[in-house]
Structures are given as structure tokens and as C-alpha cells.
Amino acid sequence: MVLGPVPSSSADxxxxxxTARPQPDSDVNVTGEPFKGTDAQxxxxxxxxxxxxxxxxxGFGGRLICGKPFSxxxxxxxxxxxxxxxxxxxxxxxxFITKGGDGRHDPDGWPTFKxxxxxDSLTHQQNYYAWIERAWRGxxxxxxxxxxxxxxxxxxxxxxxxxxxEMTAIRLEAQKTYDMQAYIDTMxxxxxxxxxxxxxxxxxxxxxxxxxKLAVVLGVETSEPFGCKMILDVSQCSKADIDRGxxxxxxxxxxxxxxxxxxxNALCGVRFDEGALxxxxxxxxxxxxGTFWQTEKCTGxxxxxxxxxxxxxxxxxxxxxxxxxxxxxxxAQCNTRGLTDLGEYAVRGMMKRxxxxxxxxxxxxxxxxxxxxxxxxxxxGVISSHSWMDLGWTERLYKLxxxxxxxxxxxxxxxxxxxxxxxxRDKYHVGYGYGTDMNGVGGWPGPRGxxxxxxxxxxxxxxxxxxxxxxxxxxxxxxxxxxxxAAHYGLVPDWIxxxxxxxxxxxxxxxxxxxxxYLTTWGASERHQAGVNLAAGASAxxxxxxxxxxxxxxxxxxxxxxxxxxxxxxxxxxxxxxxDLGSASLVGRVTLDWERAYGKAYRIELSTDGSNxxxxxxxxxxDGGLDTARFAGTTxxxxxxxxxxxxxxxxxxxxxxxxxxx
Numbered sequence: 001m002v003l004g005p006v007p008s009s010s011a012d013x014x015x016x017x018x019t020a021r022p023q024p025d026s027d028v029n030v031t032g033e034p035f036k037g038t039d040a041q042x043x044x045x046x047x048x049x050x051x052x053x054x055x056x057x058x059g060f061g062g063r064l065i066c067g068k069p070f071s072x073x074x075x076x077x078x079x080x081x082x083x084x085x086x087x088x089x090x091x092x093x094x095x096f097i098t099k100g101g102d103g104r105h106d107p108d109g110w111p112t113f114k115x116x117x118x119x120d121s122l123t124h125q126q127n128y129y130a131w132i133e134r135a136w137r138g139x140x141x142x143x144x145x146x147x148x149x150x151x152x153x154x155x156x157x158x159x160x161x162x163x164x165x166e167m168t169a170i171r172l173e174a175q176k177t178y179d180m181q182a183y184i185d186t187m188x189x190x191x192x193x194x195x196x197x198x199x200x201x202x203x204x205x206x207x208x209x210x211x212x213k214l215a216v217v218l219g220v221e222t223s224e225p226f227g228c229k230m231i232l233d234v235s236q237c238s239k240a241d242i243d244r245g246x247x248x249x250x251x252x253x254x255x256x257x258x259x260x261x262x263x264x265n266a267l268c269g270v271r272f273d274e275g276a277l278x279x280x281x282x283x284x285x286x287x288x289x290g291t292f293w294q295t296e297k298c299t300g301x302x303x304x305x306x307x308x309x310x311x312x313x314x315x316x317x318x319x320x321x322x323x324x325x326x327x328x329x330x331x332a333q334c335n336t337r338g339l340t341d342l343g344e345y346a347v348r349g350m351m352k353r354x355x356x357x358x359x360x361x362x363x364x365x366x367x368x369x370x371x372x373x374x375x376x377x378x379x380x381g382v383i384s385s386h387s388w389m390d391l392g393w394t395e396r397l398y399k400l401x402x403x404x405x406x407x408x409x410x411x412x413x414x415x416x417x418x419x420x421x422x423x424x425r426d427k428y429h430v431g432y433g434y435g436t437d438m439n440g441v442g443g444w445p446g447p448r449g450x451x452x453x454x455x456x457x458x459x460x461x462x463x464x465x466x467x468x469x470x471x472x473x474x475x476x477x478x479x480x481x482x483x484x485x486a487a488h489y490g491l492v493p494d495w496i497x498x499x500x501x502x503x504x505x506x507x508x509x510x511x512x513x514x515x516x517x518y519l520t521t522w523g524a525s526e527r528h529q530a531g532v533n534l535a536a537g538a539s540a541x542x543x544x545x546x547x548x549x550x551x552x553x554x555x556x557x558x559x560x561x562x563x564x565x566x567x568x569x570x571x572x573x574x575x576x577x578x579x580d581l582g583s584a585s586l587v588g589r590v591t592l593d594w595e596r597a598y599g600k601a602y603r604i605e606l607s608t609d610g611s612n613x614x615x616x617x618x619x620x621x622x623d624g625g626l627d628t629a630r631f632a633g634t635t636x637x638x639x640x641x642x643x644x645x646x647x648x649x650x651x652x653x654x655x656x657x658x659x660x661x662x
Contacts, residue, residue, distance in 0.1 A: 014033050015033075016034050016195065018188050025075050026075060026130040026473075028130055029472045032462070032467030034195075034213075035464045035466050036212035043513075044210065046141025046142065046515040047140040047142075047433075047434070047492075047496065048142035048431075048517075049135075049142070049144065049405075049433070050142075050144050050386070051146060051435030052438055053146055053148045053439040053440045054132070055176045057125060058169060058173045058176055060153055061155075061161065061163075061164055064153070065124070066080075067079050067081070070179075078128060079109035079110040079125060079128060079474075081107035081116075081124070084159050085105070086107045087107065088105070088106075089107060091158075092104070092123065094157065095121070105121070109125075117487045118485075119445060119485035120443060120444075123441075125439065125488075126438040126439055127438055128488070129184060129196070130474075131488050131490030132196070132490075134489075134492075136214040137467060137469075137493075138496070139496070139512070142215045142515045143217070144217045144218075145177055145217070146219040146220065146256075147170045147177075147220050147221070150261075150262060152284045152287050156287065166222045167225075167226065169222075170220060174218060178198060181194065194213075196216060198218065199216065201526060205217070205522070206519055218252065218255060220249060220258065222258070223261045223288070224265055225257070226245030228267050228346075229263075232290040233291065239345050242342065246350065246353055255354075255522070256355060256358055257355060258360070258361055259346055260361060260362060260366070262361070263281070263289060267346050269365060271360075271362060272305045274308045275310045277312070278308050279307075279308070279310055279312040280312035280314070280316075283312065283315040283325060284315070295332040295334060300623070302367075302393065303333045304333055304390075305333075309327060336365075338365030339366040347374075351374075351377065351530075354526045355525070356525055359384055360388030367390070369626065371393065372626035372627070373626060374400055375396075375400060375626075377530060378400075380400050380401025380402060380524040381522070381525030382400055383404075384403075384404045385435045386406075386408075387406050387407035387409075387417075398424055398425075398428040403517055404433070406418065406432070408435065415503025418503065418507045419503070422506070430520075431510055431511070432517075433511070433517070434514075436486075444487075445485050445495060447483050447485040450480070456497050458470050460497050462493065463496065499511075531660040531661065531662065532660070533659065534585050535579050535657055535659035537560070537561070540556045540567070540578065541555050541578045541580075542569060542575070543575045544569050544570040544575060544651075545567065545569065546570060546651060553568035562656075563655045563656055567653065568595070568651055568652070569643070570651050571650055572651065576640050576641060577641045579639045579640070579659065580638055581636070581637050581638070582637070587606060587616070587633065587636045587659055587661065588630065588662045589658075590629045590639065591628050592641065593656040593658075594626070594654060594655070595654065596648065597653035598625075598646075598647040598653070599645070599646065599652050600623075602622060602641060602643045602652075603642045604629050604631070604641060605640040605642050606634050606639060606640075608635065610638045613640060617629040617631045622647060623647070639659050
């Protein structure tokens with residue numbers, strides 16, 4: 001085999017065709033020029049994968065995901081199984097855990113690909129560069145590469161060839177992504193000439209898409225970012241660690257991030273996994289933190305996933321003698337842990353750096369608080385990238401200006417969910433995305449069958465109409481979405497065609513507007529300017545203040561910029577806190593950060609003279625936390641929070657009050 005570059009044999013011969021593709025190599029099986037430019041309204045076109053893991057083979061100790069997305073030694077080196085999987089998969093322990101059966105399989109990848117990649121094989125490489133190239137040629141224009149690992153899974157897995165420090169793995173995966181960009185550039189004649197372009201701001205991303213290329217955004221999805229794990233409810237990181245970590249990630253090019261994933265950490269509680277997988281991850285939670293998940297009854301309509309009580313013997317045997325996974329009440333489906341003080345610090349740190357917050361995997365309690373913080377600052381940078389957020393938050397996300405994508409489900413299920421939320425997207429004038437989560441141990445759409453209604457007919461045209469897409473071939477294997485399902489990343493265009501045939505053109509049109517919507521959210525985050533808090537240090541008075549020998553609960557504590565202090569009233573309903581802004585200003589937004597003693601019914605009242613008041617906003621359904629009151633901009637010097645109905649047996653207590661012009 002000749003592994004060095006040779007002239008491309010493609011019949012296209014345009015700018016999109018490499019002048020020196022390595023040989024042998026996987027075919028792409030797409031002809032026609034990739035579309036460039038924008039539509040008549042100046043909007044970019046194309047699909048967005050908001051959640052992929054190109055480099056997860058470098059995480060988890062280096063032997064959980066077998067194969068590489070590229071190799072300087074060629075496809076035969078890139079697409080080969082892990083050493084312990086030979087000769088028949090007998091030692092493919094993680095394959096057995098995730099797929100079931102006995103884990104046995106033909107380990108040979110290139111050139112036969114008898115048993116992998118496959119839609120139900122969770123341990124083998126799906127993101128080979130030529131398969132991503134096929135997705136790009138089929139119309140995808142934005143790809144979020146989430147750098148991913150898990151220190152606990154790494155530590156308990158039998159096979160590894162490196163250490164388990166999560167930040168070390170994240171750094172390596174980032175570097176490998178840049179290496180892959182350079183690898184592809186070489187095929188096209190040098191730096192900057194390839195189709196795979198890592199971008200670090202939305203304007204750069206738009207330029208890449210307008211050139212007809214693929215904009216690659218770096219994200220992070222890991223369980224203990226910055227070393228912020230929790231051991232027996234004691235945080236293992238500090239605010240300084242968070243600042244250093246965010247600065248480092250930003251310098252690496254990371255622009256979106258999960259603050260927690262799978263295990264509760266020092267930043268936030270997680271949204272549970274279900275069934276046997278949930279049991280296994282709960283074991284990992286104990287091994288990581290010294291505590292199992294703890295649940296409580298939900299206080300609102302949103303819920304975390306049910307944990308379930310299905311056994312996971314392979315994981316449970318890792319527990320110390322005498323320790324067992326607890327049972328959980330069926331009516332207590334919410335994680336007791338929400339967003340911690342350090343987590344709030346991290347959210348605000350991401351906002352300062354114009355990064356986008358991924359709320360998937362956050363517990364309902366954590367996500368709710370994160371939304372409160374984002375809304376208090378009108379910050380649009382919020383992403384739900386793969387259906388792991390309670391869907392009841394969707395309108396709240398769109399209202400902020402955020403972006404949502406659905407997990408890469410089967411065409412019937414994907415189309416049904418897309419249609420269910422179609423009215424919301426119309427209301428907020430946004431497109432839709434998908435999150436393939438490939439190399440993410442999630443499972444992908446199986447085959448519907450060659451004889452299924454509306455089966456994909458090969459060849460077919462891309463959504464823009466400019467390319468022809470045939471069955472994809474690599475070595476001796478040819479894949480067909482009808483009979484193989486979504487086996488690897490190259491089948492993304494085929495899956496989209498399956499959606500078109502099952503769900504209709506309208507669903508695909510929403511997806512084709514996805515790149516524009518994602519970049520709109522990103523750009524709005526970059527342009528966001530924090531409002532000036534007119535109440536900071538303002539003169540404050542109150543109808544009453546709770547007396548304490550040791551701690552002051554004076555009115556000024558609610559405007560001192562310290563969330564560790566608070567104003568607290570006497571324990572009766574009709575109480576008020578009045579702020580003198582010093583001069584008349586335009587007031588259009590007030591934020592209230594309640595202590596546990598919150599107002600259920602209260603009014604925001606405004607005055608120019610401190611005597612004549614008008615109600616600007618009111619509620620009778622307050623639920624505590626961080627409230628944001630928005631109303632038409634009104635000129636006022638005085639702002640009064642007037643409590644008329646308490647939410648608890650105590651009085652009214654506010655950590656901080658913010659007043660803003662808009």
C-alpha cells in the first residue's frame with residue numbers, strides 16, 4: 001500500500017477537491033460544488049451539528065474509543081481497533097457494557113469493516129475525517145467539536161495508555177483538532193486552504209461558511225472542569241482555579257462549555273441518566289464524590305430524568321464492600337443539588353468572556369438558576385445541543401436568544417419532535433440543529449429497512465440541489481442508511497434525506513436555517529454589554545429590618561454588591577425596600593436575588609419624588625431565586641420593592657437588588 005499523497009482521482013476537480021489525498025483512503029461519494037455565499041437576505045445557509053466528539057479517542061485514558069479521525073500513517077492506521085479487541089473482541093469490556101451481548105466482534109476496520117463502525121457500536125471511531133468531509137459536502141456548515149473525557153471512567157477502565165487528568169486530556173484533544181486542520185490543509189496546498197476551519201468568533205465563522213467551508217467551533221463537555229470536583233460535599237477548586245481554567249480554555253479557542261456532566265461536581269448538580277446506565281453512572285458518582293445522587297420532589301413542572309433501579313453488575317462490583325446503590329422514591333425526581341456559588345461564579349465568568357453556556361446535563365435546579373442569571377443580564381449565550389435539557393425550558397431559551405438542537409434520533413422520532421416545537425421556532429424566527437454526539441457513547445438511529453415506507457433512494461441530491469450523494473464506500477464496505485442506519489459521520493447527509501422523506505421538506509428547511517441561528521446566538525453573545533446597575537451603592541431605606549446582635553440586615557445590604565449579605569424585613573406581609581438612585585434615570589429592568597424568605601406577591605413601584613408612586617410591574621406567583629422584572633422604560637429616581645404576600649413564614653429577604661435602564 002502506498003500511504004503517501006497522490007493526485008486526487010475525483011472527477012470534480014474543483015476548489016473543493018484535494019490535490020493530494022492520501023492513498024488508499026475512504027471515498028466521499030459526493031459530486032458537485034459545495035454551495036457558497038448567503039441567501040437573498042444575507043443569511044448563511046447550511047446545517048449545524050451542535051454536539052460532536054471528533055477527538056474522544058484521546059480522552060478516557062486513550063483506549064475507550066478505538067480508532068482515530070486521521071493519521072499521518074494513513075487510513076489503515078487510523079481505522080484499526082484497540083489492541084485488546086483482537087482477535088475476536090473477547091476483551092472488549094466497554095463494548096460489552098454499552099452494547100450488551102458478549103462484546104465479541106470482528107476487530108478489523110480498514111479495509112473490511114465487517115462489524116464496525118455501526119449504529120450500535122459505541123466504542124469505535126465514527127468521525128474519520130473523510131466521513132466528516134462527506135457531511136460537509138452534503139450541506140453541513142457548522143460543527144461543534146466538544147472536547148470530552150471523564151476521569152473516573154478512565155481510572156476504573158482496565159485499559160489505558162495515559163493518565164486520567166481531565167484538563168490534560170482536554171488540552172490534547174484541542175491540539176489534535178488543530179493538527180487535523182493542518183492535516184487537511186496539506187491536501188489542499190498549505191495552511192488555510194482546506195475545508196476544515198477552526199473558528200474563534202462568529203464573524204470568522206460567517207466568513208468560512210460564505211466560502212463554502214466548514215466552521216468548526218471548540219466546546220468542552222467534561223465532569224470535573226478546572227479540577228472542580230466535590231468530595232464528601234467539599235469543593236476541590238476555588239474561584240482562582242475557575243478564572244485560570246476559563247482563561248486557558250478561551251486561549252485554546254473554546255467558546256462553549258458544559259459546567260457539569262454525568263457526576264455532580266463543585267459547580268452544579270446533573271440531570272440523571274436512566275436505567276442500567278443510570279445505575280452505572282451513579283456508581284461513578286460515588287467513586288468520584290463519595291456520595292450517591294440525592295433526590296427530592298420537584299417544585300415546578302420541570303423534572304430530571306428518572307434514575308431507575310435497573311442493576312449494572314459490572315459497575316456495582318467496583319463499590320467498596322458493604323456499599324450499595326440506594327433506591328429512590330418515584331415521586332422525587334429532581335436532584336437536590338443545583339448551581340453552587342462557585343457554579344454561579346463560573347457562569348458569570350463565561351459571560352464576561354462571551355462564551356456560550358451549555359445547559360444540557362444540568363439538573364433542573366441548576367438549569368433554572370442558570371436561566372435566572374442569564375435573564376437578569378439579558379445574555380443570549382445559552383445552548384441546548386442534544387436533547388438533555390427538560391423540554392419545558394425551550395421557550396425560555398428561545399426568548400433569551402439561545403439555540404436548540406435535537407439529538408440525532410431516528411427520522412420518525414426526530415421529525416415528530418421537530419414538528420412539536422415548530423410553532424416556537426416560527427414565533428422566535430429561528431432555525432433548528434442536530435447533535436450527533438458521535439464518539440459520545442450514545443447510540444444512533446438504526447436501519448428502517450430497504451422496504452420501509454419512503455426509504456432513501458440513491459443517489460439523491462443535497463438540500464441545496466447542487467450536489468449528488470451516492471452510497472458511501474470505504475475499503476471493501478459500502479453503507480446504506482436504509483440497511484445500516486447512521487453507522488458513522490459520513491451518513492449524516494443520508495440521515496437528513498431520510499428525515500426529508502419521512503418528515504417532509506419543512507423539517508429539513510428548519511435544519512438548513514440552523515447555521516444562521518447558531519451564529520446569531522454566538523454573535524449576540526459577543527456583542528452583549530453588561531448593563532450599569534443604577535442601584536449599586538444607592539441610598540436605601542425600608543419599612544423594617546430584622547434585628548440581630550451579630551449580623552446587620554440593614555436596607556443597604558441589598559445594594560452593597562455582596563451576595564453574602566442581605567436585607568431582611570420583619571415577619572409580616574406589608575413590607576417595602578426603597579432605593580434612591582440619586583437622580584432621575586430611565587428604569588426598565590429590576591433584578592431581585594431572594595434569600596430563602598422570598599416574596600410570592602410583590603410590586604415594583606417607581607417615583608420621581610418619593611411620594612407619588614406608580615406600579616411598573618407586579619406578580620402573585622413569585623417562587624424565589626433570582627427574579628427579573630421587565631417593563632416599559634420609565635423615568636424615576638426612586639424604586640420600591642413592595643411585598644404584599646410572603647412566600648414563607650418569615651419576612652422578605654433580598655441578597656441583592658439591581659436596577660437597569662433596559
